Amino acid sequence: MQSGAILNISCYLFVSLADTHALRERLHTRAEALGLKGTVLLAEEGINLFLAGPAPAVRTWVDELRADARFASLTPKESWSDSQPFQRLKVKVKHEIIRMNRPTVRPDQAPRAPALPPATLARWLDQGHDDEGREVVMLDTRNGFEVDHGAFDGAIDWRLHKFSDFPEALAAHREELLGKTVVSYCTGGIRCEKAAMVLEAEGLHAWQLDGGILKYFEDTGGKHYHGGCFVFDERESLAPDLRPVS
CATH class of the missing domain: 3.40.250.10 (Rhodanese-like domain)
Known part of the structure; x- marks a missing residue:
């Protein structure tokens, strides 16, 4: 049940990405234009994200991301808040989207x-x-x-x-x-x-x-x-x- 004006989403997907830096620029540009805040992490092993903003803006960003076949199966978990829970927008390229320091675990x-x-x-x-x-x-x-x-x-x-x-x-x-x-x-x-x-x-x-x-x-x-x-x-x-x- 919706409670609050801000839609919060979180999701991840392990998928091989060879274009992380170009993808970073594209995702950051669109999220910034839509007024979203939160964190998006990209690595060769996939994507991990936590974003928040008005529901139409969040869902537009997700729909555009899913248009890339690599991300078609993304299924964000949703929750609501009365105010924006993030201070800023960060889109980063990392070695791992969740760090384990075990290169063989891919x-x-x-x-x-x-x-x-x-x-x-x-x-x-x-x-x-x-x-x-x-x-x-x-x-x-x-x-x-x-x-x-x-x-x-x-x-x-x-x-x-x-x-x-x-x-x-x-x-x-x-x-x-x-x-x-x-x-x-x-x-x-x-x-x-x-x-x-x-x-x-x-x-x-x-x-x-x-x-x-x-x-x-x-x-x-x-x-x-x-x-x-x-x-x-x-x-x-x-x-x-x-x-x-x-």
Whole structure:
């Protein structure tokens, strides 16, 4: 349900991009002309973005981006706010759209790790196991301070300081995950998608939560989740109804 005058979108897509600098100029020019603010990150492995503005302007920008066949499958998650939560517009070219410092982990060049729909996860958590009877463990791939705002009930939290700490933390805790169904999750899906690839490479039975916490909120209302979801803008944290936490 809409509540507020400003449409906020977030989404990412792992897709190979060879023209990041030219793309940066084009996307920045159009976003600036439409009065949008937020951050767009581009890398050879794809795009990651958080933008906000009047709904017609945001949707025009997204429609123009999707006209490029590489981005046709983008599915932004939407929420609303009374005011603009970003101070400025930034469109940047980076080495990775989410930094892991593992050059061999390239989601744009490999099959996608299994993605678990939010409704299926809610059902598994209701019944206490997956459809094959295995124990389900939720693995939070966010930074520790984000977890402090809210998390899935009983989730594993390795108190990461940054996402690039994840592989080392996994190496230290891998044995604890053996024989279980591991569901990695994060805010919008980008970190848990990379994390699920690493979990699979370590021989674990792993899924990523498709669309992350924000999609889970949208589809399920936040069952089995306590607190809010930290977001990197002036709203700070969103409740399961996708409104800013008071």
